[in-house]
Amino acid sequence: MSSDELRQVFYTNLASIPAGRYCSYGDMASLCGVHVRQVLAWLRTLPADSNLPWYRLITGQRKIADYPGNQRQYRLLSDEGLIPESNGKYPTAYRWPDHSV
Structure with a gap:
């Protein structure tokens, strides 16, 4: 497949x-058949006017990555009903794709 x-x-x-679900960077990489670094590169180059839900991608530890401006990501997820638990992790019940099967 081409790039x-x-x-x-x-x-x-x-x-x-x-909406209301999240995916880890690693799971997205597996779905796409690429290394996680490629997913991060694609995220950095999303067009500014993109309507793609970039904010639904979080770390494999079920947390939002620490980067400048990450409060926007917290807000967007919160707007969809996703609130981290007291330990800062998002509930596994909202992980996508579902890994319980």
């Missing part, structure tokens, strides 16, 4: 994360 085709797979998977 453009892989990027489209990423966009499709990112758009597929339902």
Whole structure:
């Protein structure tokens, strides 16, 4: 698959994360068949006017990454009903795709 085709797979998977759910960077990388670093690179280069739900991607520890401006990500997830637990982790029940099967 070409890099453009892989990027489209990423966009499709990112758009597929339902509202009120989250996906880890690593799970997204597995879904796309790439290394997690590629997912992070694609996120950094999302068009400014993109409607893709980039904020639904969080760390494998079920936390929002520490970066300048991450309060916006907390707010966007909160607007969808996703609130971290007292330990700062998001509940596993809202992880996507569902890994309980």
